[in-house]
Amino acid sequence: MIPHVVLTWVTTARGGAENSVAELAGNLARLVPSVDVVWWRQGGPAAGSCAPAHVREVTDWHGYQQALTRACSPPDDRPVVVISSHRTAAADVVLAPNARVIPVVRHVVDADQVLRVISPGDGAMVERTVGTLPWDLLSAVPVWVGISHASSAALRKHAPQARYVSTIHNGVAIPTEPPARTRPEAGRLLIASVARTVPWKRVDHLVRAVADPRLSTAVRLDVFGDSGSHQPELTQLANELAAPVRFLGYADDLPQRLAGYDLLATAAVQEGFGRAVIDAAGVATPSLVPNAGASPELVLDGLTGMVYDPDDPSDLVAALTDALLDRAMLARMGSAARALAEAWYTPGRCAAQYLTLVMGQQPRSLGSFVWISQSLVRVCR
Missing domain, CATH: 3.40.50.2000 (Glycogen Phosphorylase B;)
Structure with a gap:
C-alpha cells in the first residue's frame, strides 16, 4: 500500500x-x-x-x-x-x-x-x-x-x-527562462551575500575582504537576510573599516534580486547545503564559496563559480580581484551554473x-x- x-x-x-x-x-x-x-x-x-x-x-x-x-x-x-x-x-x-x-x-x-x-x-x-x-x-x-x-x-x-x-x-525551483542580465562590463563589481547575521555565517570575513584598499572603491557588497545576534558587531565593523557594505534585510523576491548582481559570495564553513548558491545559479549569477562544508559540492571551481581557501583572507581578496577584472569569465560561469542547476538541483x-x-x-x-x-x-x- x-x-x-x-x-x-x-x-x-x-x-x-x-x-x-x-x-x-x-x-x-x-x-x-x-x-x-x-x-x-x-x-x-x-x-x-x-x-x-x-x-x-x-x-x-x-x-x-x-x-x-x-x-x-x-x-x-x-x-x-x-x-x-x-x-x-x-x-x-x-x-x-x-x-x-x-x-x-x-x-x-x-x-x-x-x-x-x-x-x-x-x-x-x-x-x-x-x-x-x-x-x-x-x-x-x-x-x-x-x-x-x-x-x-x-x-x-x-x-x-x-x-x-x-x-x-x-x-530549488528556478525560473523557466533566465532573466535578462543588464549588468555593465565595467564599473563596480556588485556582490550579493545571503545570510542571517549570526556568527557561524562569518559575514565579517566578507566585510573585511571588500574593505581591502585594493577593492573598496571598486566593489559593493549587499547582504540579504534577517538581522541576527551578530548584526550590531557587523554594522560597527563596516563603519570602522569604511567598507562598501549594505545590510538590506530579508528579501521575499531573492532570486529576482540576485539577477542584478555580478557574483554571490558566501563565507560559512559549516553550510549544510547553501540554497542561495542555487537560487543565484538559476538566474545565471555565479558564486564564490569557501572550500568547506557543502559549498564545494554546489560550485565547480572555474566552471560554475570559484572556490577559495577560508583560512586565508588573501585568497578571498584575490578571488574577488579576479572577478572584478574579468566580467566575461563571470558571464560564462553564470551560464554554466544555470545549466547545472537545471540538470540536477x-x-x-x-x-x-x-x-x-x-x-x-x-x-x-x-x-x-x-x-x-x-x-x-x-x-x-
Whole structure:
C-alpha cells in the first residue's frame, strides 16, 4: 500500500530551509496520494503554500502533539512515513509510534556543535550535541538523510547510532527562462551575500575582504537576510573599516534580486547545503564559496563559480580581484551554473529521491509500483 507521508518542521527564523521544506512537500504531494505538513511556528514565517499538500500550522507543543497525531492517523489505515528533522525526530518517534520516521539533518555537524531540538517529554526547545541526543529513542530510526555529502559524512562520523545515512541534495525551483542580465562590463563589481547575521555565517570575513584598499572603491557588497545576534558587531565593523557594505534585510523576491548582481559570495564553513548558491545559479549569477562544508559540492571551481581557501583572507581578496577584472569569465560561469542547476538541483529529482526512501519503509505491491511510475513520469517532465 502507498504510504501517507507527513513532513514535520519547527521554524524559528526565515531562511532557505523553510522554502526547501515547502517545495519538497508540494512536489511529494504530486507523487503520492496524501501528504500532510505539520508546521510548528516558533517565531519564524507562516507555512505559505505547500500545495497540493495539506498544511497543519501550530504555535505550541499541545497543538503540535494534536496535529501530528491526527496527521499520522489516516482514515484508511495506510502506513505512515514521517519526514522529520533533527529538531523534531525524537518527539516524532514518541508521538507517532506506528510511523516510520526519517530525520533530515540540514547542518554539517561536529562533535561539539550545539543543536536546538524539541524535548519529547514536554516540547521545550533544548540544546544538545549530536552525541547527547536521545539515542535510546532514535535507535528506532531506520534511515537518516543529509542534504549534502558533507552533511551525511559528518552525521556518519559523529552520530553514534545513525545506522544508515542517505544523501539527497535539496531541490530549488528556478525560473523557466533566465532573466535578462543588464549588468555593465565595467564599473563596480556588485556582490550579493545571503545570510542571517549570526556568527557561524562569518559575514565579517566578507566585510573585511571588500574593505581591502585594493577593492573598496571598486566593489559593493549587499547582504540579504534577517538581522541576527551578530548584526550590531557587523554594522560597527563596516563603519570602522569604511567598507562598501549594505545590510538590506530579508528579501521575499531573492532570486529576482540576485539577477542584478555580478557574483554571490558566501563565507560559512559549516553550510549544510547553501540554497542561495542555487537560487543565484538559476538566474545565471555565479558564486564564490569557501572550500568547506557543502559549498564545494554546489560550485565547480572555474566552471560554475570559484572556490577559495577560508583560512586565508588573501585568497578571498584575490578571488574577488579576479572577478572584478574579468566580467566575461563571470558571464560564462553564470551560464554554466544555470545549466547545472537545471540538470540536477530540481525539486522533481529531490522529491523522487525522497519517494524512494518512503517506499522502502513498507512492503511494496505491483499496484503501488504502477501508481509511482506514472507519478514519476509526471513530476520529472
